[in-house]
Amino acid sequence: MAVMTSSARPLLNRRLAEFGTTIFAEMSALAQRTGAINLGQGFPDADGPEAVREAAVRALREGHGNQYPPGPGVPELRTAVTEHQRRFYGLSYDPDREVLITAGATEAIAASLLALVEPGDEVIALEPYYDSYAACIAMAGGTRVPVTLRPDGDRFVLDLDELRAAVTPRTRLILLNTPHNPTGTVLTRAELAAVAELACERDLLVITDEVYEHLVFDGAEHIPLASCPGMRERTVTIGSAGKTFSFTGWKVGWVTGAPELVAAVRSAKQFLTYVASGPFQYAVAEALRLPDAYFAAFRAEHLAKRDLLSEGLAAAGFGVFRPAGTYFVTVDVRPLGHSDGLAFCRAMPERAGVVAIPNAVFYDHREAGAPFVRFAFCKRTSVLEEATERLRKAFAS
Ligand code: PMP
Numbered sequence: 001m002a003v004m005t006s007s008a009r010p011l012l013n014r015r016l017a018e019f020g021t022t023i024f025a026e027m028s029a030l031a032q033r034t035g036a037i038n039l040g041q042g043f044p045d046a047d048g049p050e051a052v053r054e055a056a057v058r059a060l061r062e063g064h065g066n067q068y069p070p071g072p073g074v075p076e077l078r079t080a081v082t083e084h085q086r087r088f089y090g091l092s093y094d095p096d097r098e099v100l101i102t103a104g105a106t107e108a109i110a111a112s113l114l115a116l117v118e119p120g121d122e123v124i125a126l127e128p129y130y131d132s133y134a135a136c137i138a139m140a141g142g143t144r145v146p147v148t149l150r151p152d153g154d155r156f157v158l159d160l161d162e163l164r165a166a167v168t169p170r171t172r173l174i175l176l177n178t179p180h181n182p183t184g185t186v187l188t189r190a191e192l193a194a195v196a197e198l199a200c201e202r203d204l205l206v207i208t209d210e211v212y213e214h215l216v217f218d219g220a221e222h223i224p225l226a227s228c229p230g231m232r233e234r235t236v237t238i239g240s241a242g243k244t245f246s247f248t249g250w251k252v253g254w255v256t257g258a259p260e261l262v263a264a265v266r267s268a269k270q271f272l273t274y275v276a277s278g279p280f281q282y283a284v285a286e287a288l289r290l291p292d293a294y295f296a297a298f299r300a301e302h303l304a305k306r307d308l309l310s311e312g313l314a315a316a317g318f319g320v321f322r323p324a325g326t327y328f329v330t331v332d333v334r335p336l337g338h339s340d341g342l343a344f345c346r347a348m349p350e351r352a353g354v355v356a357i358p359n360a361v362f363y364d365h366r367e368a369g370a371p372f373v374r375f376a377f378c379k380r381t382s383v384l385e386e387a388t389e390r391l392r393k394a395f396a397s
């Protein structure tokens with residue numbers, strides 16, 4: 001039955017009208033429908049450590065977290081987050097006032113923007129941007145101001161002059177993402193120092209999405225922006241167990257920052273989910289305390305997969321950008337004689353039996369992203385081998 005209202009007004013409000021269905025749902029549905037290998041949506045096809053799964057089972061059985069956990073998150077997990085930030089980055093946070101547990105990084109991003117943005121504020125985001133950024137900036141009534149990462153050799157780079165030029169008297173905050181989805185760019189210490197200097201000079205807040213913090217390669221280093229001079233008190237840092245421990249379905253994320261910032265984000269978060277993922281919070285506390293060897297193996301395994309997929313994509317004829325971080329490879333389809341990545345991705349399941357994501361949907365300047373396509377390599381080696389073989393057969397001349 002059609003939904004009727006008394007006016008001709010569209011049901012979906014103006015803030016969300018431009019967003020439609022997320023590309024991840026569209027492309028995963030396409031993979032299911034066609035039986036193609038799904039290198040689109042970024043989720044691992046093997047679960048994280050057995051011991052962490054068992055910790056979740058134990059928490060469920062022993063009745064930890066089966067009822068509403070505390071609003072800020074269970075103390076065990078908040079403490080484990082502070083230990084993690086200290087162990088890897090030398091950053092100290094107070095688990096009671098400077099940590100907030102969220103329903104994945106997605107809620108952390110939404111709550112941060114809803115808390116910190118007034119209608120009319122400008123929010124600078126690196127383009128291509130993760131799709132929920134645009135929707136959440138819109139829900140907060142903000143205006144998104146994209147700063148485009150541009151191809152330079154085999155990587156995408158941030159033009160610091162463009163970033164500086166994008167700041168206006170209406171700019172409230174910069175929404176940063178490093179390691180960057182979908183390009184794989186990892187901002188260097190010098191680039192982060194420049195962002196920090198700009199934020200301090202223009203009195204901006206920064207939300208920094210660091211969910212791929214443990215996936216950096218080739219000697220690249222993940223440096224939290226909060227560790228740069230002057231930034232601890234103006235930065236909201238976001239992490240996710242989905243990415244770091246390969247449990248994307250558990251939806252456990254976290255925010256760290258100065259007490260006033262975390263309190264503001266908590267104000268918004270309490271009216272979104274209030275709380276989530278009770279028993280999983282206990283399991284993630286154990287995960288964050290895994291020895292360094294876990295994190296090193298996680299990185300090494302993904303490095304091998306990055307190389308396997310990148311080489312396979314190059315052999316199939318794509319122009320391959322080398323990701324220094326994340327579990328995504330962006331390619332250029334023009335060497336294959338195509339220019340429209342969206343059309344290319346819609347046709348690829350039929351043609352090659354593989355699904356990928358068109359980067360254009362992450363751009364306001366669609367033409368700047370048109371020829372780029374993203375493949376995920378957080379999949380079993382045999383799956384990556386099969387996918388690259390299919391691509392080579394379909395495209396290599
Ligand atoms: N930020 C980025 C850059 C991501 O790629 C993702 C998705 N995986 C998220 C946030 C959302 O993370 P979560 O699944 O923890 O909500």
Ligand code: GLN
Nearest residue numbers: 024025040041042043181
């Ligand atoms: N972050 C994942 C990606 O970039 C997808 C998450 C989602 O489906 N919302 O592929």
